[in-house]
Amino acid sequence: MIRVGIIGVGTVGESVVKILNKNRDIISARAGKEIVVAKGAVRNLGRKRGVDIPLTDDPYEIIEDDSIDIIVELMGGVDEAYKVVKKALENKKAVVTANKALLAYHRYELQEIAGGIPFEFEASVAGGIPIIKALREGLSANHIEAIKGIMNGTCNFILTKMDKEGADFGPTLKEAQELGYAEADPTFDIEGYDAAHKLLILASIAYGIDAKPEDILIEGITKISSLDFEFAREFGYAIKLLAIAKKNGNEVELRVHPVLVPKEEMIAKVDGVMNGISVIGDFVGETMYYGPGAGGDATASAVISNIIDIARGGKCSPMLGFKRPLETGMTLAASENISSKYYLRISVLDRPGVLADIAQILGENSISVESMLQKPQSKTTANLLLSTHVCLEKEIQKALERIRAKDYVKAEPVMIRVEERQ
Structure with a gap:
């Protein structure tokens, strides 16, 4: 017994x-x-x-x-x-x-x-979802190239509702609380910390890397609006809060943030309070794990x-999957060196020259625009919704710093990273 x-x-x-x-x-x-x-x-x-x-x-x-x-x-x-x-x-x-x-x-x-x-x-x-066992045992013959996961049902419920029904963030969060999907104080979930804790555990098993929540990029979903979903639908994307780990040589990117992900990808089809995790191994390829993430x-x-x-x-597998340290010595990649496409929403005065000035700022930071929509906001203001080609995180952050200082910008710009399989 x-x-x-x-x-x-x-x-x-x-x-x-x-x-x-x-x-x-x-x-x-x-x-x-x-x-x-x-x-x-x-x-x-x-x-x-x-x-x-x-x-x-x-x-x-x-x-x-x-x-x-x-x-x-x-x-x-x-x-x-x-x-x-x-x-x-x-x-x-x-x-x-x-x-x-x-x-x-x-x-x-x-x-x-x-x-x-x-x-x-x-x-x-x-x-x-038996993801620990899958990483630690089932996929143990593989170098893990990437992990992309929807690991917080509260955020996924809110984003799915906003996408399918055109709802705004505030009322959707309130509904999630009434249904018991979100806590009275939902900060831990909607600001990405819950998903980040889970990502760090998986990263230790996949890469043998020791990082704390304070060491990685964490952003929540509170700034996302129905306008962002309009752009996403127009260009074939879903918006998800993803926990992402990526191996690049001996460096590992670890980050949690909202993402525009192509709708044809399996991870984009995970809706409601469900969780889904994609793991890419160097020999097995992509495996997908889906199921209830809480309850x-x-x-x-x-x-x-x-x-x-x-x-x-009595004795189980090594706790974090390694009987001895990885000789490659994986290290945590600096967040500023993340390489991605980006989506920007910028509320501006609707006057001549504004779009050209923003394009010039982006160009001076080695950023080119891939697609753009303009949505009227009032008689005098408009929302510019645009996506970029691939650039570095530090480049987009420098551009945003200059853009937000302009007198024609009427609200804090919103940036969402675009995650496409390369």
Whole structure:
């Protein structure tokens, strides 16, 4: 028998207990052992739970219990979760976590502490999609050339709604909150941090690279308007928040931001609250992973798959996929050296010479215009919507700095990168 202690019996924790009970026969057959939840730790013992298990408000009571084999950490947060997981590993207990923020900051320290102790985290990225196992095991013969992922269902719901119905950002966010797809404070999701944490975990497995959220380019979706979708539709694009990793020699680009992506690409067809991740290997080519990225049952399914793996053999794969460091020594590419096409929305006074002046500024920064639309905004102003040919991030940023200083510019210009397969 495998005895499990759950630290954080919220939505996901309750689903773990429910699934283990409901599918007990098949889980026991696959694990080779019966798996039972021995105890759970919660912050508030007075709150009614949807499961009948012994509860405590002291997580260390579970960690110090010699009869418990596996600690499942579902408490969230970073600092306290790190202390709890570190103590569990020091006590030689296997750990399963769904905590992406914890791993975004402490994955390498925890790998060092864990050593040969099983430490699994499938549920930390894309909920029910087995992307960790795919990267760490199924694609382990490949150099990973690129990862492009829709890894936040809240943002994907909002952008899909804006695209399909012509809705504006504010009302769509409110609807997402009412439906339970967005938190009361949605900042973590809509500003891209949630997707960034997941990207960093995948990048460690794919490239052996250690980076923190503060080291990479992260932009959210709050500046996107219905006008941007008009341009996207006109020129055959969808707008998605993508988490992107790209290998260029010994450098890796890591970035999270809105993207114009051609509608014929599979990733562009992932709509609503669903997640989708494209992985390109040097020999396998492109593989695509699609499914629910959040929710109690989907996340619990991934948690239990890790518990079963541990029950089967005790030791699992190397935590981050490498038994020894990559000799190539991958490094993080500077954001200013990103190479991309760009889309710009610029609100300007509708007067002669404005378009020519903007074109001149772009040209002086080695940027050429690929396509352009002009949309009247009022009797005296217009929105210029244009896309560029490929240029460097530092070039577009220098051009924008000059453009925003012009007296004919009436609002902060909006820039969205264009991601096309090269």
